[in-house]
Amino acid sequence: MSTRSHSGPALPVHTDGVGKKYRRGWALRPVSLVIPHNRVVALVGPNGAGKSTLMGLVTGMSRPTAGSITVFGDRPTGRGLHPAVSYLAQQKPLYKQLTVAETLEFGARTNPAWDQRYAERLVEQAKVPMNAKVGTLSGGQRTRVALALALGKRPRLLLLDEPLADLDPLAREAVLRALLAEARTQGITVVLSSHVLAELEGVCDHLVLLHSGRIVLAGDVNRLSADGTPLGQLVLHHMRAAAQEEAA
């Protein structure tokens, strides 16, 4: 696999001993990690494991203390997001007073590359009325609009921080389904952080499990759970082991 990725187009994310240290200590210990093309990656781990730090390094919002990181072959800069990367923060920041159409207009004006028809289609698929104010939408609808905004710039890598946290089961299912459909048909690599392991099952084909700033487990899901252990159980098992190791 790795041989092919070196010869092929630059990988969505490739880190070489990248780490981030704050005054309290390492938020992410130096780690080498590869995120392959066209994968749906589950980024899991307990609170404070370093998930957000890793996302911050990929988006360029924070600078590595050690090592280097490349996103599609380029080093992330503090000046802005890589044009091929979209990031959706946990709070799904949107302007409540704008309508959905105005929100998309905002996306069009703030992104150099913007596919208005595609963004509109995503909103229509979600059956969200274009002239509704964002503030009046349900959690699920708001997530769909935020997703349309993130996808409208036609990213090749989509980073989602806990996108499902405040949604009810039906909305979760709908959002995941839409996300997966786009990832498959548009050839987007999706990195998804979540605490809800059960719903990642059948959705993610690649796993990165962090604990205390260390990578505990990373790789292809089919390979990791070759004996048919469900993903959720596998992750919980490794998390518990890592926690015990740390305590000891």
Next chain:
Amino acid sequence: MIWATLRLQRLQLLVLIGALVVGAGVIVLLRSNMLDALASAQLTQCVTTLDECPAPDGAVKAFVTEWDYLFEAARFLIIVLPALIGVFLGAPLFAAELEQGTHVLAFTQSVSRTRWMFVKLVVALVPALVVLVLLQYLVWWWLTAAGVLGPRLNGPFNPFNFGIDHVSPAAYALVAFLLGAFLGAVTRRTLVAMTAGLTAFVALRVVLSGVASRWVPSERREAPVTSDVNLRADGGLELESGMLDAAGRPVPKGESLAVIDACKASAPEGPDAQDVFTACLAEKGSVKSYLTVIPDGSAWLAHVYDAALYGGLAVLLLAGTVWALRRQG
């Protein structure tokens, strides 16, 4: 419950204690400096009365110029303290809890809402009142030492003197505090409660200023226009003055002015001008001059009425706060 409230009010309590310590220190220091200044300018005896002041010319003026702004600052402190108590202690008391949702925590423990509310009110208010009263006493102690060289000269009914005397500051503080607390409980917004509370309190003070003294019995002082007795308020509150006719009825103001003008015009120049003038007044029907005044000795009564007025308001605000908090979910 008491521990909880004390812990949550810790910062405010520390600020209050700090204000008291600093304020008291400054006042004590200023007072002793002032006494030194009085002594060195030979003004010590002039404090009780200016009439027999042995000090050299200009000494009084120099003293007043040097100290007046400090006296004003002290009075200002006691005037604004109630408003500050309302804004910084009253307004956030419930608004901050409602804003952050922590009232839900309090409402789901075993203390009742009413008890929670009263403990919070008392724990925040009592120390504030103690600090206010202590500072008020210290300011009084200082300003009294300045006697007639200080703002006391203007008498107890001067609006600024009235506002810093007796129970009035405490009554104002009570209302300002409860006004803030009530608005906080109703609006659930700290900032709104602070600004609205301050505005409403200032408006109240302006509207209600002097209302209490209307209920205090006044006395009428009379003197024949021909006598050389000068009617004076003597630190009391002058309500009315004018002329009386032979039957003892007040001469209407317009008429009396016309008479005065006429007599002034007809009076000759010379040493007996004043006698001719008063004789002219008497002749034209203004036999006596009078003055209605609330004597300065009755100022305490005005303060009691003032406190009762604000106390009534405080009760209403308290009831409103109870109502607003019981309504919250």
Next chain:
Amino acid sequence: MLADVIEFRIDRHSGVSTYMQIVKQVKQALRLGLLAPGDRLPAAREVVEATAVNPNTVLKAYRELEREGLVEGRRGLGTYVTKSLSSEATAGDDAPLRKELARWMGRAREGGLDVEDVDALYSAVRDEHYPVEERP
């Protein structure tokens, strides 16, 4: 410690209700002779600590086992096994039938069969000899 005699493993993905899983695991342990009369089943609290399942579910499973006459709840003491389900044919590692099956498994593995093949074969032959309609 008596409580260590049996440990329940709850499979959250099996589709079988938790209480049935407990019932089955107790019965299986009884059949294999891992549990014998006089043994105490773990208290609901101990099961909860190990598996984070609802203690009511554990008690419900124990009641079901009691109804079937396999265990007995003794007030304040716990639940005790009263009846054995093991026979010479099932209990112990050297039971003849077990040995025979073990040899068969060994051959299957040597023959290159994987787990799914073995399961399929096993259930097909089982259903032949124990038709579904005749099972309790």
Next chain:
Amino acid sequence: MTPLAATAVGKRYRARWAVRDCTFSVPEGKVVALVGPNGAGKSTLLRMAAGLVRPTTGELRVFGTPVRGRIHPDVSFLAQDRPLYGNLTVREMARLGASMNDRWSTGRVEEVLALQAGVDENAEIRTLSAGARTQVAIALALGRLPRLLLLDEPLSDLDPLARDETLRILMAEVADRGTTVVMSSHLLTDLREVCDHLLLVDAGRVQIEGDVEEVLARHRILLGPVTGESELEGARVSATRTQRQATVLLRDAGPVPPGWAEVAPDLESLVMGYLRASRDRRKR
């Protein structure tokens, strides 16, 4: 004594009914899953039971006493936004709990905090993660030694390890003290092992209520040809269809027609079926 009973309870906010004509009762010692889509009225129900919100109609009773504007002494409530004082440390927060309650077990709070790996007792509340705040709030709720525990989305911001830890603590509470638990949650997979009673609400009304096993036993999922759907007997809850195949959730299903396969639903698929039905109703 029934821990929680509602009779025709309704709550109106201006023109909108958040809860409508809800009647149910929660049996003692049960762990109740309160499920439903967002905006179904779950939080309002819990807040009414905690005495924070007054019903517009009907009445709630906790251990036989009507709830009137204050929480019953035997009830603990975990609010969805985990109200805690940010400038206090965890330890001070626990002391505050002790100071505000007549009945309080410092030992219990300490015990629960010790079981929670991610909570530092000396940390200020505002420095804690959302998950750790939830854990502190749960420890405080248990400190009141409740007989009825009302939990609004207790698992939503916990990471998988903390979720497991928390469920263990709650289940141990049920085992040790026979506490009745009512918890709302969107995480159906986590509820499966811990809940034995179901309360499904939608659009402010109770859709199903009862023992989980009994409710599940009354329902069947049938898979078969789209064309044969009319042959099915029983109350149809909801259905999903592909071009050829239909998957139908039925209540009190009759005999299975030929060509159809029958599956026993689990809690998750049952709830999802009802949620789908409610979504379809709303669209119409």
